[in-house]
Structures are given as structure tokens and as C-alpha cells.
Amino acid sequence: MTDYRIEKDTMGEVKVPIDAYYGAQTQRSIDNFKIAQDINQMPKEIIRAFAVLKKGAALTNYEAGVLPKEKCDLIGKVCDEILEGKLDEYFPLVIWQTGSGTQSNMNVNEVIAYRGHVLQGGKLEDKEKFLHPNDDVNKSQSSNDTFPTAMHIA
Helix, strand or coil, X not given: CCCEEEEEEXXXXXXXXXXXXXCHXXXXXXXXXXXXXXXXXXXXXXXXXXXXXXXXHHHHHHHCCCCCHHHHHHHHHHHXXXXXXXXXXXXXXXXXXXXXCHHHHHHHHHHHHHHHHHHCCCCCCCCCCCCCHHHHHCCCCCHHHHHHHHHHHC
């Protein structure tokens, strides 16, 4: 049995730990930014601020009629788990990344989407997930805006 799964995105395939609630973009950041990973992790306050932002965006998108209630509720539930610190181990990225914080934004999007899929009864190995990191969790957002907003919330 393997200890990883294969995730695929527009850049190709990447091996991701089998039980990780993140996908290809987070794994690529882990692989490409191996700079003092033991002491330079993104502060949890920023991750929790992203959860506040993602929950608020989901509610706004639901109210605007562009996100179904079931997906809005699921995003909110996972964001609450993030705020409670229950998913901290799935935010392994370091502070060394692009200025717009795209990697952290996508890490949060992937964790919300993948954890939400599992809460819906799905498996991390499923090729199609109930929540999509970009199309659902990041709907109506840009990492050029989300990272600075998360910093202000934190």
C-alpha cells in the first residue's frame, strides 16, 4: 500500500500524503520552498483569519445566489474547525512564498474543499470532490486581495 495519493491539476501530477487534507498546489509549495520549514511556518493567526474570510465569502456568495446553501454550510463548518485549531497540521507552509500569498490562500482553499468532501462521505482519493478549491471555496476572490485581508483580520 502506498503512503501517498496522486493529485492532478493544470500543472500535472504530484504525490500528496494519503491522509492530507490538501492537494497539488500545497504540496508543490512544500516541495519548492524548503526554507527552514521547522521555524518559519505561516502563523496560525493568519490561517484562522483566512477561515474567517472564507466563511464570510461563502455566506456572501450564497446570499448573492452564486453558491448553493449546502456548499455554503459545508465551507462554514470546515472554517469553524480551522478556527478551533482542529486542522492545524494541514497548514504546513512557510512564510517564504509569493508576495500575494497565493500558496497560503490555496492551502486554505484545498483544506476546506478536501475536508468538506470527506465530511460529505467522500474519500480523499476521489478524483471529483463535492467542493472545488477554486470554483467554490475561492469563488469571487483573488489572492491579491485575500492575503492582505487575512493579514488585516489577524
